[in-house]
Amino acid sequence: MTREAAVNAVILLLLVAVPGWALYADEPFTITLATRAVIFALAAVGLNIALGLGGLVSLGHAVYFGLGGYAMGVLASHAQNYTPLMEWPFVIEGTKSMPVIWLTAIVVSAIAALLIGLLALRTSGVYFIMITLAFGQMIYFFAISWPAYGGEDGLSIYVRNGFPGLNTLVPIQFYGLCLALLLIVLLFSALLARSPFGLALNAARQVPHRVETVGLDPVRLKLVALVISGAITGLAGALFADLNRFVSPTMLSWQMSGEIMVFVIIGGVARLFGPVAGAVIFVLLEHLLGGISEYWQVFLGIVLLLIVLSGKGGVIGMLAGRGRAHD
């Protein structure tokens, strides 16, 4: 086992053991915190596919996170109000079923990523960052000014949505569901990095002109990466809204985009478990320091700065040493 694999195994163990202890010690709030961390991790695993593998510095991943959240909010609010989502040309009812909501969140954010990618990938560097940011702001202000789904105030859902065979109202069961999704997506992400597609994408990040010279299209590779990335972050958004039973434009804000990126950078860009480590550390700091000072984000900033300046590839890089995972 490499050192990185050992570090990953420890993180995985913590993700099982800490909520397990919390259940035993009857500390439901700890389980909620862990759920928050796991969902953030999922969002960041999504971003890491675009950022780490594809080199796409997307400062607009809150778009997908928020769209996933609104997919949940819109479907569930129609279901709880017994009003159809749409009646013409065919009837679409709301739903309280998580699998349907997830699928919707994935499809909607994938489509958004496709459209944004088609435009943003015409540029690169700072322009790419700015375009993704601009799209984020556009959709954020749209959500604020559209009264049908709560506008600025957001949408509340009274009862958490359901999953066949589980009682999602029990914190540990919902946590287990989120963790299972995170593990599935981590597995997918690990496979993706080693796949022929991953190989080509990896090269497209480093030397796009080489990729063209062997007859492949680097822009299309990056576009597909962005779509996969957005879809995963969208799924996380649906879970996040379900955790809070609430969705608001905050989920679409550029601060949210920044936070998702911070998770990845703290943990380690392009590291399989980097986003997980980053999200866990973020939620811990938020909880521990947030209780002490309103300005806890200043400390977060210092942590971030130290990590970036050390140049070791995030926390995973510091613990596991340098070197890319896949060979």
Place this chain on the structure above:
Amino acid sequence: MTDAILSTHGITKSFGALKASDDITLDLRPGEIHAVIGPNGAGKSTLIGQISGSLAPDAGTVRFLGQDVTRETVRARAQRGLGRTFQISALAMEDTVLQNALLGALGASGRPWRFFGSALRNRPLRDRAEAALDRVGLGDVASVRTAELSHGQRRLLEVAVALTLDPKAFVMDEPMAGLGSEGSKQLTGFLDSLRTEAPILLVEHDMDAVFALADRISVLVYGRVIATGTVDEIRADPAVREAYLGDAA
């Protein structure tokens, strides 16, 4: 002319006031090595860029395998079988040597949309990649990170990636640059045998290599072809001696 694999007709390209390609017409025939020589800044790489598709000519056409490919992308020309190597190595430095060769094999397969299954363990891809590495003598360093290769080894890997494509024509921009005399000799021997597989348009500064390899030589000065001919003809050409070769010939 009719049996040329690759040809340019009146290629012209300006960068502002600078004419980097001035009415360049040349061709590459089956089984030959056609060397393009010329002083620094003569426009050799600019010519290669237009042949391979990364630069669009202002005027003129490029034909490959009987088709006009002037408006085609780099990708389309690669798919037709144009194998290019870069003057400045274009390799994925973070990846291993084998992964770089695999990229070529993947491009040749034309099927990059495979999201599952290991690229490294894919037999057809790997066989193709390893065969190319073995041919240039990089088989032993397949698992080394490309960033750790010597400059000369990177030049060889550049050639190996082109080999994985099984091209119908090679276009090589100074493959010998920085190889050292031993490495140059080796690569010269290799290119000599390669021409029977596919003809090579060879941009090169190393005159020993050019004189040893070239069936024909074109001399480029200030974007113009001032002479095309056999090694002996070029060596004897007074204009070429004055403009470029000096005492080297």
